[in-house]
Amino acid sequence: MSQNLHYPSEQGYIAQLSIDCVIFGYRDRQLHVLVPKLNFNGEFWALPSGFVYNDEDVDAAATRILQDRTGLADVYLDQFRVFGKAARTNLSFLEKLIALNPDKLGEGINNRKEYEWITRRFVTIGYYALVDMNKLVPKQNELDQSIDWYPIKDLPVLILDHNEMIATALETLRENLDRKLIAFNLLPETFTMKEVQELYEAIFDRPFARNNFQKKILDLNVLERLDKKFTGAANKAPYLYRFLNR
């Protein structure tokens, strides 16, 4: 299996259909996105992506792709949009990549076949995931040179329309945040109210009033109040909370 993992045309995938995952994390008051860098000469960043096996549910494929890079199985994951422009081809990006990597990518029969497979027009299904960054060690796969978290305000330029996909994912996250109560997926098991507020401020990129925010969140009745958290700072110790319906 690992031998011909580089040959997607032989894997029994649905052709011309792919999945791209926008994996959101939160640290240092900033929303982050997990982005691998491709293991080739040149600066190529691409969202964690993959294809769908013929006997596999699309949602299961997204979960598998996510688990491949995060090691996490039980993660909030939601389909948000299909990107289906006819001009969505890997062609121009791959030509640049091949030009910069003549040694790795020869003219062999296998490579030509794979080249045809991968340069066809692809329709991709966008998923976004919310994970607790502390619980996760990003895992490189064979195609990655590196895989790292980037603050959403300081992303590299990704291939194709991947930057646009991240923007759309963020819009969807904002729309769903209150309705689906999913913000807590980005936080550790326990957290203070201030951490929740700072998370909201990072997601919506605007301040919230401290007292009113506390009231709004507590009125949701989805938090359990635990012991206080003594930091050693010269001020009142904040309560810790835990999300109930996880």
Add this chain to the structure above:
Amino acid sequence: MSQNLHYPSEQGYIAQLSIDCVIFGYRDRQLHVLVPKLNFNGEFWALPSGFVYNDEDVDAAATRILQDRTGLADVYLDQFRVFGKAARTNLSFLEKLIALNPDKLGEGINNRKEYEWITRRFVTIGYYALVDMNKLVPKQNELDQSIDWYPIKDLPVLILDHNEMIATALETLRENLDRKLIAFNLLPETFTMKEVQELYEAIFDRPFARNNFQKKILDLNVLERLDKKFTGAANKAPYLYRFLNR
């Protein structure tokens, strides 16, 4: 082109990817869905569907499929969800259909090829459309025995997961109705406030208070008040309105 329209495998479509359209209309205080019945022996209803040409945007394909059955080019149309279960196969439904139609569907080489093409697992993208039923004459295509509007509370049993798709489309419509101000796409050019209210009541399947509803809609500032509509009834004549941002 029309000669081999029945042979999707030769049309240059993306394989294993389809589009299904939930076309909503409104009449007699009821939300309706436009559903064709297949031109075969047996009772087979299926949402207006189609495939995506290799050089065609996915959104353009949805528009084309919609225009094929409605004749309308400029219609509100929105992607709402991908249905991608691996078990989503036409197989069982097609076997029933073939058993009931031995004369139409022989064992020729072409039919076998098409059979293989069409019975593969398909991932489908759901779109929903909002149209003014009065402006539209449903058009049968070669595969239809009939095409008609069905009240959403009195739908036939459709093939595959098409009934579930309609339910999901309705959910999405409800979520988007106020946010995107799209209800007026279901009404004629001019309408009374009562008609808007009855439309909302049909969509949400619950009553709204008359005076508060009027206030809420007028406060949106998207309606232009026109002349009164004299019906001949023994009561005050209602104003007609027109939607502005169309």
Add this chain to the structure above:
DNA sequence: ACAAAAGTGTTTGTGTTACACCCATGC
């Protein structure tokens, strides 16, 4: 004059925003 339905105004309640104050903590 009357019934029917449309239009509008007023009160009530609820939830959000803004402001103010008190409390715990470590120095």
Add this chain to the structure above:
DNA sequence: GCATGGGTGTAACACAAACACTTTTGT
């Protein structure tokens, strides 16, 4: 005691629901 930051209470405001009343129409 005091600075710092956390927790809570209250008034002001906006928005939505409930109620009441007035206006227009054809008979």
